[in-house]
Amino acid sequence: MATFETLPRFEAGWATLTEEQQAMFRSVVLEAFEPDLAMPDRPFRPALRVRQLAGSPDVFEMTWSDDGRATFSYGAEREPGQPHVIWRQIGTFARQSRSLAAGLMQCAEGVEIDEHCRRRGVHSPLIRLGSTG
Numbered sequence: 001m002a003t004f005e006t007l008p009r010f011e012a013g014w015a016t017l018t019e020e021q022q023a024m025f026r027s028v029v030l031e032a033f034e035p036d037l038a039m040p041d042r043p044f045r046p047a048l049r050v051r052q053l054a055g056s057p058d059v060f061e062m063t064w065s066d067d068g069r070a071t072f073s074y075g076a077e078r079e080p081g082q083p084h085v086i087w088r089q090i091g092t093f094a095r096q097s098r099s100l101a102a103g104l105m106q107c108a109e110g111v112e113i114d115e116h117c118r119r120r121g122v123h124s125p126l127i128r129l130g131s132t133g
Contacts, residue, residue: 001079002084003078003085004086007087007088013089016091021065021092037085048063059073070091072088
């Protein structure tokens with residue numbers, strides 16, 4: 001059986017989910033994700049839409065509902081021969097879109113492109129409002 005741990009960002013996202021969403025995630029992990037982990041010779045079932053995140057070779061995304069996704073990576077085995085999954089982030093598409101929009105608004109209002117903006121998906125050069133040249 002796989003082992004799991006959660007990062008603080010996952011736990012923060014978890015706290016924003018409804019009880020129904022939390023139950024849905026648990027169900028998907030126990031009934032689909034974990035059984036697929038136990039079969040390393042075949043890919044995850046298509047319904048989970050597991051994919052590697054672009055630019056992050058060690059981070060994967062899983063869709064656990066029509067509106068929910070979680071990211072994870074693999075850690076060192078804690079039980080011999082069993083995968084160890086580190087849950088990194090969880091949320092709904094709407095919540096993540098609002099977070100990205102907030103970051104874009106802050107950056108568009110003239111905040112320098114820094115780590116704050118990069119974490120929110122702003123990777124292109126910013127033309128600062130009110131600046132010349």
